[in-house]
Amino acid sequence: MLRGFYTAASGMIANQRMQETLSNNIANSNTPGYKADQGTLRAFPELLIEEMGGTTVPTRNGGLTLPTQNELGSLNTGVYMQEAVPKFSQGDLRETGNTTDLALLNGDLPDDEGFLFFNVQNENGDVRQTRNGNFTVDGEGFLTTNQGYYVHDDAGQPIQTDGMEFNVRDNGTLEIGEAEVQLGLSYTANAPDMVKEGSGLFTPGEDADPLENARGNDGVNFEIQQNVLEGSNVDPSRTMTEMMNTYRTFEMNQRALKAYDQSMQKAVNDIGKLG
Incomplete structure (x- = not known):
């Protein structure tokens, strides 16, 4: 009993x-x-x-x-x-008209469980990944998340935009005046190994393989859309x-x-x- x-x-x-x-x-x-x-x-x-x-x-x-x-x-x-376990699938797109809103679209990927992320820096200075492209510009002119985390470029440095007026090409290149900066993007071959940390951030699990630079993998295709946000997949x-x-x-x-x-x-x- x-x-x-x-x-x-x-x-x-x-x-x-x-x-x-x-x-x-x-x-x-x-x-x-x-x-x-x-x-x-x-x-x-x-x-x-x-x-x-x-x-x-x-x-x-x-x-x-x-x-x-x-x-x-x-x-x-x-x-x-x-x-x-997070369900990694593309969310619906919604046009916002805000220049700081960016949507990351997965293209053809070499792995069935592969997925792409933006690179950001948390409050401890550690690099983390996110799919939330609802960015903004802080008082010092840096591109950040709504929580104030710096958005990284391809070299792992915060992106200085000097304001809200900039253009983003489909390949993730920011045109800031005459300068060009590439968004930092990571690729994982096995998305279920990613662990949520809160505030929309992800990090690889203990036994996960290191993340790859999405631009350094010839088999990874993606597209960045400006003035657009990716919604949740709920x-x-x-x-x-x-x-x-x-x-x-x-x-x-x-x-x-x-x-x-x-x-x-x-x-x-x-x-x-x-x-």
Whole structure:
């Protein structure tokens, strides 16, 4: 009985975490460049149930009891949410008319799981990746994200625009007066290895391969569009449906947990009196 109690409880916890993941996706459905998280559920190791018994074999001296072992089947011990993996796919494009808004479009890529990112510098001075091209210009004339992170050029340096008036070509080259600066772009052959850090930033996981310079890979094609933003890849209708299904599953586990609790209460209060 206690095993069923813990199985139902683990189901409730897993569905609660899944609901939190889906709620976060809905909250960021209008965030430019946001990549929806997909929760993965995994079952705990199953237990094999066997019946242990014995059978008597007649002998000259009366009989011999031999042990028997019959397999009854397996028993699941619960489920848990293993991790939330970002879904890397191109979001819809939306024209804004702002010169600092840039959308990065994936072209033909050499790897099925390949993906492209802008390079930015976080508050600690470390290089991170983002798909949120909702940039702006700070008081010193540097191109930054809305959080104030410097956008890097191809040489890994902050981009000085001296104002809002600049042009960006399809190949990611900024025309700032008579000067030309190339946007810093990274490419990963296996996007699921990228880990979210918050504020729309990504970084390679511990066991991930180093990122490549997108311009240094002949097989990587991309396009930069100015005055355009890439939207999130969250499907609100589908996400709401998944939230409803998760909530119903949570309620089913809750009812099962309540039934186990009532059975345990009866065993303690009623059966215990017979003794």
